[in-house]
Amino acid sequence: MEELFSKDFFRGLDRLSLVVDRDVKGQLRGERRSVKHGSSVEFADYRDYSPGDDMRYVDWNVYARTEKLLIKLFREEEDLEIHLLVDNSPSMRFGRPSKLLFARRLAAALSYIVLSGGDRCLLSLFDSGGVRSLPALRGRRAIPEVMRFLETDYPPASETGFNSACAAIAARSRSPGLAIVISDLLFSEDYRTGLRYLISQRHDVYLIHCLAESEVFPDLKGDVQIVDSETGEAKDVPVGPRLLRYYQNALEEFCEEAKRFCRAYGMKYVRLVNTTPFKEVLFRTLVSEGYLR
């Protein structure tokens, strides 16, 4: 297995931050603008003075002009609950580098960015055996723990339980946040059900669709018996140029369908191939797609 993190893996990641398009409703103070009024320096509104209000927030200038006591309200800044769901199913172990390695690196980078940004990071690996999660982590000090978690190779169960994993994540959520799903979406069940669970909890969902180069351009020829890595289902396939064309059309249609679904539900969708250089993924693709800035 290739090395998960190289020495200069984190170089430049400090300059990136996760893009969240709406005000958050967090639990702790953070750096994201909250829907609540609080004590930040960002002016939000006025309200009439009520007895007991802190006199320091009375806008005296307005009082001088209008002789009305108005209290200045400021925007509260809170942290964001960000769920990172990484597909650990057998189908993710294909490709060179494997899609799983690619997904873990991506998850590591995103976790670094999340923790550095003062948000809460809830990292989970899911397969049919269930969900393996870290507790909610916050702050840079938690980065080594995240890395250890990601470096651990958990043997996958035979099949992906994506929908149940999403349901479990949704149940854990205490407030609406952001869910970043990194998966190849090659499930025997309908992945849209799981995504709907997340959306129902008012999470923003970022879907990162990982594909292996060998899936896009399969190197198969002749009479082949293909076996599903997850279900063990076997099929005799006479592979030729014509069938390869049909396969690539099916793959394209599959990706387009996922993209259409995400767009319909306000999710972000990006398709990545495992052979794309990692820095290009972080600093170009995800930035241009509006995931990072």
Next chain:
Amino acid sequence: MGFLWPVYLLSLAFVPVIIVYHVFRPKSTRVVVPSVVLWQKALTSSGRHSAWDRLVKNLLLIVQILVIVACTLAMSGFFMNRLVTRPEHYVIVIDTSASMASTDADPDRLSVAKAAAISYLRSLPENSLVALCEFNSTANLRVDYTRDRRSVEKVISELKVRNTSTDADSLLSLLAALAEGSSYGISIALFTDGGFAVQSNWLDESASKRLSVDVYTVGGQSKNVAITDFEIRRPPHGEGLPEVLATVENFSSERFVFPLNLFYGDTPVRSEFIELGPFERKVISHQLQAAPFVPIRLEIAPADHLALDNVAYTVAREPGSRSVLLVTRDNRNLYMALRSIPGLRVYTRAPGETVGASPYGYDLVLYDETPAGSVPATNTVVINSPGGFEDVSVLHEYEYATAIYVDRTHPVMRYVDERAIVAETGQVLTVSSDVEIAAYGRFGPLIVFGRSGQYKYAYFGFPFTSKSFLNSASFPILVYNLVSYMLESSDAVRQLRPGDSIYVPVESRQGPGSSTGSGVSAKITRPTGDTQEFEVAGDFLLYTDTYETGIYHVTVSNRQYSYSVNLFDPQESDILRRSGADSMDSRILKRSSSVTDASSSVSVFGEELHLLQRVDLRVPLISTALFLLVLEWSLYHKRWHL
């Protein structure tokens, strides 16, 4: 549709073997993929479960089965019959040999053949090209391809029997020339009464495809008695007046009793009744009471169907005194046989004896088991010489071979019993095509006659040493015939066959070999009494119109020569009806039928304008098998997939 060699159909047993192999063969490569979901979609989109895909999945098996089927059909000689339009070129061939004069058909065989040929001609499609050939001892194209039916019909009606034998080779050569020189199909209608012995390679394969022959056998139930030999000769032993020898043969299964009359000139000298059993042969001799200076005629009157061979003629003249040199170690029997021949002066020399051994000055030299030299200086007989002679080469010696086949029609072999000739040891000979072969042994020619310049030579490929041969009655007869043949000169008796040439040397005023300058007058009186006069410009007179049997008198420079012309052909006299198709080449023989009556409406053709042609499918089947093999190879190596 059918098979030439159906036993090869057993090869189809490989088909179940191939099927079993496909059922149990190792399956395809196993590859683990992330998910089969997309592949399933691709297969569904490509119509994977259509009938075509099921076929494609088993295409290799199907192709292999087809290869086996194609190879099996090719090996078993699969053919089909198809109806093709008859060719537009037709050749009518009519046999005019002597046997066609037989009256077993009404009125005779040739008339029936002519009527049938005209019927055939009239039934041919309009605008087709027709040629006419006549064949007897030679084959002649009488009318070249024409659309003028009337001219062909006219020539057919003018055809007459030629008193000649039948030469099938000349006919086959003509047919081969017609087939090989054309690019179109030729349909030949052959009207004949004889069978043919055909060599298998007389016609090449491509030419045989263009040639189809309908044989119409002419003749009914026939019977015939014939004179097959008749001549005058001196008694082999002793002096005296010559005797007449004749052979009479019965060629039918009936017993005949008939009168026989011998005429000396026009005077009857013998008259009697002869009885001949079925297929019996008799030799009749008659001692002449006077020197035979006039033609002698023999007549028989059996109630048979062929009259031509019931009369025979012969003429004899007293041979002059001739000198013969015998070069031998000590062959006393040969010497005594020579001495017994009247009018011969016989000299002997031992091999290597130089004095008097030169052949010059002798009319005939016999070399008995001794080299004969390279240039013949006179008529020469060579017996078992180590080095061969002239056109005869000796390959090697043999031992213990006795079977001998004799040409009984050759003058030297007359009255010789072939069973008496013993050639247990001898020589294996090769000869050129210019020589006559009178006897064959197991290893090839044994007795050969040739001509070298103005001299004749004879070669015997076996020694005259066997006592049973030397003591047999046939030995002095053979020597007599040999000497008579070798010393036969222009003023001696000449026995000719119809169509043989009369050859008379003309003594020019300037000597032999020089140009005569002015011609010499010659007169020929034919058997019918017609007289023809010529001016002979060269060194010899050559007269070829000898198709009438009888006596031909030739007068050149006030010297008279007589020639008797007789059929004397047992094959021609044997007019028992045969099927011409029996030995006809099966590649070209399309149909054989019989024609017996000219008065009835003979419809020998006209039942259809199409004929059934066999289409040999071996080549296309082999081509198909090769193509399928290439396809199978391509499929096997996965060059062809969805």
